[in-house]
Amino acid sequence: MTAMSTINVAFFDFFAAITIISAVLMVTRRNVVHSAIFLITALLGTAGIFLQLEAEFLFAVQIILYVGGIMVLFLFVIMLVNLDVSLHQLQFNRQKWVATILAIALGAEFLLAFRRGGSLIRFAAPGAGMMQPNTELVGEAIFSNYMLPFELASILLLVAMIGAVILAKRRI
Amino acid sequence: MPDDAPEKDRPLAPVGGSAEPPEGTPKDAAAGSPAAEMKETAKPPAPAAPTASATPAGTKPAAPAARPAVPAAPKEPAIKPLPLDNELVQRMKSRFGAAIQEAWLDRKQSIIVVARGLLAEVARSCRDDEEFDMLTDLTAVDWPKREKRFDVVLNLYSFARNERLRIKAMAGENESIPSLCAVWPAANWMEREVFDMFGIVFEGHPNLQRILMPDEWEGYPLRKDYDILRQDTAWVRENLGIESGQ
């Protein structure tokens, strides 16, 4: 069992490292397409963490929707619009050092809070559905307990979509 | 190189004789209109050629190389250009006066020479008033020994009359010709080709560039005095640094 958990931790570290490094690279790349690629790897790393948490359904949805769908459209737009301009622009403004220091400070604060007050934070216990197909669980949760929020979210998205169509289409 | 340029510039002289109708046998009315059936036949010939200032009565057609196969033709030898003075020409003359310089029939095909400056107007009139609605072809001929060395030749076709008409305009070495692009868009490429091959400038052409030859080409290939060797030698000298052996 310990061997299993070691492997688990190793996988987690691996995916977390991928996610963080890609995220940093994504922000710092000058070429927009490269940034998009690092965003994709960051999303893939997140998907890996889902998998490592045995949430296969979320893993699959993450990849299908974000990586396979949204990011493809993202790249599509980037290539279509051809943002060469960004290559010749200043990437960060003068406050970048202030921002870095603040970010580090915030990170240190979080670290301190976790170390000192870890006992105050309650993590949810692992679900009983571990090692079971959790697709059904997700489905049941969405369509029973969380029916109303789910439908509200759907309507919100529908409204957004119709709005986008109306804005984009000059003549209906 | 052509050293056999003709002694006289245009080797044709209008000679009296019975005019034959212009070409075109509307067997099966192409455009379907009755006008196509009504062939505009040639009128009795005028006794002499009109104006014809630029055409010296030059070379008589030499001994015919071949017997014409037209059986009905009289014993007269060979094919000769005949003066043309049908209704069409008369109408044109009344419209443009002296700008219609000559008109004759050659192998049953009507040819009209017009003044260079009025070419566009004549063309437009041909299109609008005479139903010569299609510019079949536009080309040029170089007669280097003539005072005005270029002939610009239009070949028009009328769907309604099922008839062809050739219009010529003469231009000197440095004279330009009015562009016909506004009358027939088809003239665009044809004029570019003539410019490319002869160096004749068409005034008012929207995009007068070389079309078949490379843009940096020197000289105008279809001029009779064009010498390919000159360009070749120059290229060899410039690029290989030696004298061409040709």
Next chain:
Amino acid sequence: MDERSIHGMSGAGTTVLGADEIILNMGPQHPSTHGVLRVKLKLDGERVVGTECIIGYLHRGVEKIAEHRSYQQFAPYVDRMDYVAAVSNGLGYCEAVEKLLGAEAPPRARVVRTILTELQRIASHLLWLGTHALDIGALTPVFYCFREREEILKIFEKYCGARLTTHAFRIGGLQYETYDGFEAETKRFCDDFAHKIDEYETLLTENRIWVERTKGVGILSAEDAIALSVTGPVLRASGVKWDIRKAMPYAAYDQYEFEIPTRENGDTYDRYLVRMEEMRQSRHICLQAIENIPSGPIMGKVGKVLKPPPGEVYHAIEAPKGELGYYIISDGTTQPYRLRVRPPSFINLQAFDSMARGGLVADVVAIIGTIDIVLGEVDR
């Protein structure tokens, strides 16, 4: 139609989306420009907002060469212009020179010329059909078309020894008598061919994708077509019933019955249908001609050295691609003083811009295919 529509290439601007317009260079090495045509397309996304044809890669100066060859010597050169319809080129040239000479080919020669020219028209249209279908993405018809074209080329080969650049005719008539079995083979081909055309049509005519790809694509109105001097099937698909074979008959066309197929819309689909019907009509002409080939000499009296009397002539025939005209000026010597070829492909290609503008990239290849150009003739 005005100058604006003919050349609209200025610098690249920006599109509705704010993205840059792309200048796409098609050719001179491109699978579907049918040779060394180069087309510069200005694109807004996939929509064509400007075109420019750049030609001349295959320019060989045919008209200049003609001034340095005797009339007979020049005859093989014309085969190299529209090299997929060499027989038609040869017919136009021979008849033009005959007219210049005032000579005429004997009846037998004229009938044989008609048969071979009509076979050539079928062959040329078959090549067009195959490549056009290939451009639109149908992979199969091209092989069927080549199968039938092969039969025609075999007839040519047996007749004059060459398949492509045939030099089949001579000024004044024919050099070769027809071979034994010429009539039978032509008849067999024509008989089979009726079913073959139906076969192509089952693959394409009713095919939904084919119809969607070609209907309404590259529309050319009759007025525009005449203004742009477009001739041949492209003109007829725009609704102008004009065919030189009927309007000013040459060879032996006045002896045969045939229809001039026309359509009204002037789009790619109509041009397709017109050419398909033309193949049927050509077959019909061949069958009529083969029934009754007059006997007699095959060569008229033109002499060994051709010295046409001074003067000039313009003679045009209905080549598979449109009006193929020869304008020859003689100065009484053995060489033409000036020989101008009126190439149907060159002049039809000029209409490309007005057809392609506003369409999509995929339409561009369909339109290049439907004009049916041969770059050897465009560039000469």
Next chain:
Amino acid sequence: MSTFNNLLPYLWPVIFGVVIVAVLPLLAGYVVLLERKVMADMQARLGPMRVGPHGLLQPIADALKLLLKEDIIPENADHFLFWIAPLISVTAALVAYAAIPFGPGFQIADLNIGLLFILAVSSLGIYGIVLGGWASNSHYSLMGALRSAAQLVSYETAAGLALISALLLGSSLSMRALVMAQQKMGLWFIFCVPIGFFIYFVGSIAETNRAPFDLPEAESELVAGYMTEYSGFRWAIYFLAEYANMIVVAGIATTLFLGGWLRPFASFHAHIPGTGVEILDLLPSLLFLGVAGYCVWLAPRQPVAVQKLFMLAVAGFCLLLAGVLGWSLAVPEFLPAVHGGFWFLAKIFVYIYGFLWVRFTFPRYRFDQLMSLGWHFLIPLALANLVGVAVGIVLHLSLGWGLFPSLLLTTLLTLAVAIFLVWGKERHARLAALPSDGA
């Protein structure tokens, strides 16, 4: 020893994985040969005939040629992306094989999200195309990439919705469970949801960039689309990815709609008297015996001695296969594995044959027409079909009707919707063709 025991469960998957990665390029090569032969047959010609009898060694010769070709990377390309793009494509295609059940025992991993996994992973393959097209730094490649991206996103929706209609019947995402469900029902899902199968067929052609939806690589327009600047083995890898993807989608269709590894008439059991051998299980062996006999008959007709020998070798190979298939009848442990594999591959080939048939019959769609077909016809139809299947199941569950009749009813209703959609599209086209006043 204990480590070995721990690792034992991973042994078979690893072996399967190695086998698949090793065999797949060969299989893809032979799919190419099959394609060329089928194409030649439809086009009244012979196809490859030079390398080996009837061109049987052509794929190997092609692979060798591509391996030895010069590897060209354009000067202004994005070198890293240009280098890695084909690998992304082929990796995505290969990883998807992990969840495809080639037989009851031949599957790398029976994931409980099997189908979602395959869809997720194979949707990554698009990056190989998009990035390759972008990295080439050429207009043709870029347009191919853009077309590809738009096309994939559009058709994945329709294909996914079509798959869901089958999932409703199988009520699982596990590939194995889906086959089992069909076994239990005694009916392949294609008969229950024919419209779903049709939509998936069209969608899968579009997803694999095959004609008539091969716009990203339309040779008459974009030269070779995103592959224009690629050459040599990098190009071959793209090619491999394309054919691997074809096999993946065929595998999905086979599993979901065509009964996976099940034999036709799997619920029909007629035994040879006196034995436990079912008559229908003899079919595969007889088929290969027939092919072997044909090869023996052909052998003396080959022009060259080497080809005669080779033909006999092919006959021997077929005999061997027939023997294995026949022998497995006697060994019950191997019977499902061997025969399951045979039927699965056979169904994949039938499906791919459908691809080829379509390719050589139809011209290519134009891009806007492709999009319109996807969004205005396939997606609405897929939605209608999904609702129809759901209603059919509800009818079955609540009213107690038979599943098949209720699905038949809803299928007919969906067909009506399809006709309506086509009619509406044509009406739309007619209206669009009318001269507008330029508003």
